[in-house]
Amino acid sequence: MSLAIELSAVVVTVKDNEALVLCLNLPRGEAAFALPSGPFIPENHRTFDLALRAFVREQTGFDIGYVEQLYSFGDDGRQGIAASAPDGDRVVSVGYLALTPQAVQARFDAAWVPFNRFFPWEDWRRGDNNPDLEVLRPALRDWCDTAASATEHALRLRRVETIFPDDFDNWNEERVLDRYELLYSVGLTGEAQRTRDGGPPAPSSGEPMASDHRRILATGLSRLRGKLKYRPVIFELMPEQFTLLELQKSLEALSGLRLHKQNFRRALDRTGFVTPLGIMREDTGGRPAELYSYNRDQFHFSPSLGLSLPRA
Incomplete structure (x- = not known):
């Protein structure tokens, strides 16, 4: 038995107040979705990062932005998705978390799927x-x-x-x-x-994924929720201009929590991470709201600071 290395990507975005993950649509079977995954081939790929970006582009049709390595998954019995792995190989998957500010239209065989389809018990909003x-x-x-x-x-x-x-x-x-x-x-x-080889899964236990990809996905969501509090990664998911309510709703979608509006904004003001643009958005469904942008220069002064998530 030889060892095959697979790279798997948890690609996350936020759209319409929902946290979404990019999935491959699978033929009818035990699971409908898998994470974008592909083999690492040393002769063709200089680094894991470049290999990951290449096959995500090939499988989904767009380039990912922020990327960080999660963990290695190599339990005996896991079944890899990488088509090039010979039968009988032990497949080790290196998981990655990738963030993109836009739910770019994926190819016909890929889709953006709400996290809540896989982890319905995680949403307390x-x-x-x-x-x-x-x-x-x-x-x-x-x-x-x-x-x-x-x-x-x-x-x-x-x-x-x-x-x-x-x-x-x-x-x-x-x-x-x-x-x-x-x-x-x-x-x-x-x-x-x-x-x-048991019976049907319990109600409300979420939609299964191919191989152990839901475990990789859970690892990615755990990492992201923790990182929101000590690094300003939320802004990797925001457009260039946004309202403070949009920022709050994005954090709520990712954390699965309802946030206290006034306490959140007071904590946000202390970070200096957002800059008012003096431009009002009229299409809010209520009173016009001011647009803000991310002050990237502030990150150089507070590199370890994330955002507070005060619960409502």
Whole structure:
């Protein structure tokens, strides 16, 4: 058995107050979507980064902007998407997070898909009650109750209560990967049923993806949610001119949280990251709103500063 290296891209944008990820449309089968992925061929590619950009361009029809490496995924039994990997090869995928400010029209065999299709329990913008999560809770409780011992039951219950807390104030939006992996280990996701030859996945467990691409996607969303707070990466997803409400709605779409408007704007003012342009936008559906731009020079003075996400 030899080793094949695959590169997979989590390409993110925000449009109409929804966080979207770029996916490849798959033929009918166990999953409808996969992340853009391709093989790394040392003879053809000088760097991982250049290889990633090349095959994303080939598969989706446009160039990606901001890119950073996520993690390497090489669990035994994962099935790669790279068509050039010989049968029987152990496939290791190197995941990347890429951000683009526009949902550029993808080719016919690619589509922008809302994150909520894959992780419906992550969206709390409707309020403190999350109906998708409430559907999953009975199955999680049943899993705790099937523990072989009181000690194991206590460990399972603590794990569930930590990453799927009943109290929204204790919800950590960055633990997307932890929550997905718990649902997978309990057997509630489509990917788990696929590998265990079980029944249908639990309701509200999200749409499965090819191979372990939903795990890669969860890793990317976890990284992005954390990075919003200590680096100004949100502006990689914004147009050149935007209103403060558009900026807030974009952050809400990515974090899955409703933000407190006044507290958010006070915290934003302290960063110096936005500059008013003195231009009013009339097509807001309400009062005209002033347009702003990102002050990139400020990043040189505060390179470790992101944006505060005060909850509503």
